[in-house]
Amino acid sequence: MEGVGGEAASMASPVQQQAHEAWRLYQYYLDKTTPYAVYRWIGTLVIAAIxxxxxxxxxxxxxISYALGIYILNxxxxxxxxxxxxxLEPSDGPLLPTKGSDDFKPFxxxxxxxxxxxxMTKAFCIAFVMTFFSFFDVPVFWPILLCYWxxxxxxxxxxxxxxxxKYKYIPFSLGKQKYGGKKSSGSGRSSGSRAD
Structure with a gap:
């Protein structure tokens, strides 16, 4: 079994191997950006501004801008x-779970x-590259496109x-919900005892 996979890998041309290595490097750096959502979105805003x-x-x-706007809306x-x-899943109201997999699931x-x-970032990059080719510059009255969009x-x-x-869902979570505990009675007395 290992011989078959090794033969297929050795049969790949040097260009294919270089392309595969470049893709792996690209994917590595893309995966490293996953936890940095704020910085990713700032980068996308910079690309959009450019x-x-x-x-x-x-x-x-x-x-091209109109097509980009439709794509981003989608x-x-x-x-x-x-x-x-x-x-698409009709029900007659809330149902009780009948098995372990029927538990409540978050949004x-x-x-x-x-x-x-x-x-979105790819779309802005592709649209930016398209602006360097004059055959994509179709003459159009842009205010009508803007109003239609x-x-x-x-x-x-x-x-x-x-x-x-209608279906009572909110697609955003504003962070972890915080619960306020009881305030200590010592802090309440100390602030009330000062009569300055």
Whole structure:
């Protein structure tokens, strides 16, 4: 068995081996960024700002920006949606668990945060590269595209928020919930005894 795998690896061309090593190195550094969500998003905002500046100074590529906006809206909907849509699983109200796997499960996104960030960053990078090719610069009246995108965004978000309210889920957690314990009676007396 090991001989078969070794033969396949030795049959790969040097170019394929270099590409595989480059991909492994890329994946290694990508995996190292996973715990640093704030820095990842700051980097994406910098890339988005560079893209916006490029489009502003070139005064073109509005159709690419519109397509990028539609793609990001699609990613956002996946990020805000639950993995299992309650609309597709009809029930007559809350059911009691009948087996161990039926326990309460927290909100799980259809598109995890890391994939959301990664897809958005890739999209901005691809759109930025596309701005260097003039055949992507289709002449279009950009205010109409902007108005259409805003209407699409408002309608889509209204539908998503209605879905959230109807099925009572919140796609965001604002950190670990903190419970306040009893305040010690010593601290209450010491502050009350001072009469300065």
């Amino acid at each position: 893209y916006c500046l490029r489009v502003y100074y070139v005064q073109g590529f509005y159709i 990613l956002l909907i996946g990020f805000l949606s639950p993995l299992v849509d309650p609309e 799980i996104r259809r598109l995890p945060e890391f994939k959301f960030w990664y897809s 805003i209407v699409l965004f408002v309608l889509t978000m209204r539908r998503q928020i209605t879905h959230m309210i």
